[in-house]
Amino acid sequence: MAENRIINHCQVVVIGGSTGSIDVLLKLLPALRSPLPFTLIIVLHRKNTADSTLANLFSLKTSLPLKEVDDKDVIVPGTIYLAPADYHLLIEKDGTFSLDDSEKVNYSRPSIDVTFESAADVYGSSLVGVLLSGANADGTNGLVAIKRAGGVSIVQRPETAQVAFMPQQAILSAPIDYVLDVQELISFMNDLNQPGRVR
Amino acid sequence: MIEEREVDLLLNDLLEVYGYDFTHYARASLKRRINRLWSLDKFPSFAEMRYRVRTDPHYLKRFVEELTVNVTEMFRDPLFYKTLRTEVISTLAAKPFIRIWHAGCSTGEEVFSMAILLKEANLLHKSLLYATDLNSEVLEVARKGIFALAPMKQYSENYILSGGKKDFSSYYTAQYGHVKFNEELAGKMVFSTHNLVSDRSFNEFDLILCRNVLIYFDKALQERVLTLFNESLGPLSYLALGAKETLKFSTLQPKFKQLENNEKIWRKIG
Numbered sequence: 001m002a003e004n005r006i007i008n009h010c011q012v013v014v015i016g017g018s019t020g021s022i023d024v025l026l027k028l029l030p031a032l033r034s035p036l037p038f039t040l041i042i043v044l045h046r047k048n049t050a051d052s053t054l055a056n057l058f059s060l061k062t063s064l065p066l067k068e069v070d071d072k073d074v075i076v077p078g079t080i081y082l083a084p085a086d087y088h089l090l091i092e093k094d095g096t097f098s099l100d101d102s103e104k105v106n107y108s109r110p111s112i113d114v115t116f117e118s119a120a121d122v123y124g125s126s127l128v129g130v131l132l133s134g135a136n137a138d139g140t141n142g143l144v145a146i147k148r149a150g151g152v153s154i155v156q157r158p159e160t161a162q163v164a165f166m167p168q169q170a171i172l173s174a175p176i177d178y179v180l181d182v183q184e185l186i187s188f189m190n191d192l193n194q195p196g197r198v199r
Numbered sequence: 200m201i202e203e204r205e206v207d208l209l210l211n212d213l214l215e216v217y218g219y220d221f222t223h224y225a226r227a228s229l230k231r232r233i234n235r236l237w238s239l240d241k242f243p244s245f246a247e248m249r250y251r252v253r254t255d256p257h258y259l260k261r262f263v264e265e266l267t268v269n270v271t272e273m274f275r276d277p278l279f280y281k282t283l284r285t286e287v288i289s290t291l292a293a294k295p296f297i298r299i300w301h302a303g304c305s306t307g308e309e310v311f312s313m314a315i316l317l318k319e320a321n322l323l324h325k326s327l328l329y330a331t332d333l334n335s336e337v338l339e340v341a342r343k344g345i346f347a348l349a350p351m352k353q354y355s356e357n358y359i360l361s362g363g364k365k366d367f368s369s370y371y372t373a374q375y376g377h378v379k380f381n382e383e384l385a386g387k388m389v390f391s392t393h394n395l396v397s398d399r400s401f402n403e404f405d406l407i408l409c410r411n412v413l414i415y416f417d418k419a420l421q422e423r424v425l426t427l428f429n430e431s432l433g434p435l436s437y438l439a440l441g442a443k444e445t446l447k448f449s450t451l452q453p454k455f456k457q458l459e460n461n462e463k464i465w466r467k468i469g
Contacts, residue, residue, distance in 0.1 A: 071414045071443050072421070084443050087414075090227035098225040099414045099443050102232070102268040118227050 007152060010038045010192045011077075011126040014119050016112030016142065018045040018134025020162025022054075024182055025132075029062040029080070031186045036064050036078045037193040041091075043083040043115045045108050045136065055082050071099045083110040090118040106138035116142020125150030128192070130185065132156045134166030143174040154178045154185070201233050205245050209233065212253050219263060220396045223420035229266065236265050264334050268415060272350065273308045275410075276442050277360030280312065282462040284362050287437050288320050291405050297326040300404045300431065302395060302424075303412035304330035307341025307388075312358075313408070314384040315370060319363070323387055329402065331393035338390045344380040348373055395424045400431040407432060410463075411441035418448055425449050429467070438465045 017024065021044055032040075046054060055068040058080070066080040067073070075081070075095050083089035087099040088110050105111035116129050116139065129146040131139040133156055143153040153176050158164035160181040170176060180188060206229070213219040221229060242248040251258050274280050291297050297317070301310045310330045317323040332338050355367035371378040393401070395412070407428050413421050428438055429451050438455065440463045446452045454469035 069443070070445050070447075071441075072418055072445075072448055087443060088228075090225070090231070092225065092227050096418075098227055100225075100228040100231070100268065101270055101411045101414070101441075102228070103270060114231070118231070121227070121230075 007128070007192055008195060009126050010128050010152075012039045012041060012119060012123050013128045013130060013189060013192070014041040014043065014116060015130040015132065016043045016116060016139045017132030018108075018112075018136050018138065018163070018166055020133030022057075023162065024156065024185075025058065026061055027182050028186055028189070029058055029064075031190070032062065032064065033190045034064055036080070039075055039077050040080045041083070041089070041115065041119065042080065043089060043110050043112050045110070045112075045134065045138070046085050054085075058082065069097045069099070071097070073097045083115060085110075088114040090114065091122045093122055106136055108136065108138050112139035113142040113145075117145040120145040120149040120151060123149075123151065127151035128154065130154045130156075131167055131170050133161035133163050135163045136166055137169045139166060140170045140173050143170050143176070147175045147177075152177050154180060154188070156185070157181045201230060201237060201245060203230075205249075206230055206233060209249060209252065212249065213259075213263075216253055217256075217259060217263075218397075219394075221266065223396065223417045223423075225415055225417055228268075228415060232266050232268075236262065239265075260336065264336055267333060268411075269305045269334070269337050271305045271308045271411075272357070273312045273354040274357035274361050274363075275309070277357045279439070279442070279462050279464075280316065280357075280361035282458060282460060282464060283313075283439070284316055284320070286458055286460075287406060287439075287464060288316055288322065292320065292322055294405060295325065297322060297406075298402060298404045299326065299328045300402070300407045301328065301330040302393070302407060302409040302428070304332050304338075304341060304390075305334075306337045306346075307344070307390075308346065308354075309408060309410065310341065310388055311344065311380050311384055314387060315358070315363070316361075317387075318384065319365070323383070326387055328388045329404075330388055330390050333392065333394050333396075335392050338392060341388075342385075342390050344382075344385045345377050346380075348376050348378050351378060395427065396420065400427055402431065403433050404431055404436060405433065406437045406439065408439045410439065411444070413444050414441065422449055422451075425451050429454060432467045434467060436467050438467065439463060440465075 059066050068082045068084050087101050090098045119127055129143050147153050155167035155170045155176055157179050158167045210221050304310050317326045358367045371380045455465035456468045458464045
């Protein structure tokens with residue numbers, strides 16, 4: 001565990017989740033400080049319909065700018081981005097998103113691993129990766145990549161997850177810095193990039 | 200994991216030795232696919248992968264085919280197809296002859312979907328569907344009109360959601376886990392290799408479909424390809440892109456007007 005580490009240079013927080021993670025986000029989003037001092041990217045396993053119900057649902061829960069990603073969108077700090085259904089979400093070195101509709105990874109498109117690995121490649125030590133509830137092993141390799149690139153890895157405390165499998169898999173196979181319940185995760189995120197706060 | 204410098208070396212080889220230009224492909228996705236091939240084909244080192252690509256033309260075929268994404272479905276995004284039926288095809292009906300270009304058609308599922316729409320609008324007899332792709336192998340598959348049986352259930356549901364009224368299985372014959380689509384549909388298709396990166400316009404069309412191809416290109420190459428499409432479209436003809444693709448970053452945007460229901464279909468107005 002990275003105790004007492006000052007996280008004051010976080011550019012991006014990327015959150016991945018599957019079954020049971022929407023409830024967590026519905027609690028987390030309204031509790032985030034505004035303006036958000038980093039970019040938040042959310043990758044959820046969802047049905048492959050091209051509607052924007054989920055983005056609308058999340059928009060109701062926050063006053064922060066929130067957008068479902070279109071191809072080549074420029075990443076704006078302080079914005080919340082949601083990976084669209086049926087595409088992998090990748091990040092380019094020039095600070096834009098790109099989409100990819102290639103084969104599913106871990107039976108999933110979007111795949112959490114794909115976005116985590118791509119974000120790790122671009123943001124290195126200024127990235128925080130968070131893995132929430134789910135019944136799938138997606139995200140574990142992504143957290144390994146984030147740690148290898150110098151970033152911070154967090155999982156939802158399995159006992160507090162609707163489905164514990166996904167965070168449990170990550171704890172078994174990836175180096176994890178913090179295991180947090182939802183309230184602790186909210187505090188952690190609100191402390192990011194706050195000078196003087198030490199965790 | 201491959202390094203940026205090594206990606207550059209490989210892309211340079213593909214261009215120098217074979218004339219394939221991937222330098223303006225979206226980098227993150229391309230890099231991921233090279234890594235995927237590295238591990239799938241178990242190369243012990245980057246140098247060995249590079250040597251194989253440079254010296255083995257048979258492997259090159261596989262490499263290019265795997266580097267490009269060939270995932271496609273029939274009637275993907277049913278509401279898009281519904282809009283094609285109600286807004287686009289009905290407008291084209293008055294024309295004496297209908298020319299459609301599927302750019303980056305992969306294994307042809309969308310071309311067959313379109314042929315079914317035209318057939319149901321009684322327009323197939325006066326239509327010609329040009330289907331092009333960079334890979335000759337996927338075109339071979341498309342030309343045969345033979346697809347796996349397993350996804351037909353999903354395609355049939357998509358077809359119904361798109362406004363299809365017939366029994367979807369009436370369009371094919373199933374045998375040994377595969378289906379073959381009726382010859383009548385394929386009879387109006389012309390398959391040919393065409394590289395959007397380097398080849399030019401070859402006809403004028405009433406409708407161009409290029410769905411989920413531009414996402415693999417960087418903005419500069421997207422602009423080149425959209426210019427090529429603009430040159431290949433007659434006045435008041437249509438351009439259809441993928442669900443998350445857009446003209447908003449292109450200088451050509453003022454020449455096109457998106458349909459009012461916000462499906463990714465634009466009409467050429469300028």
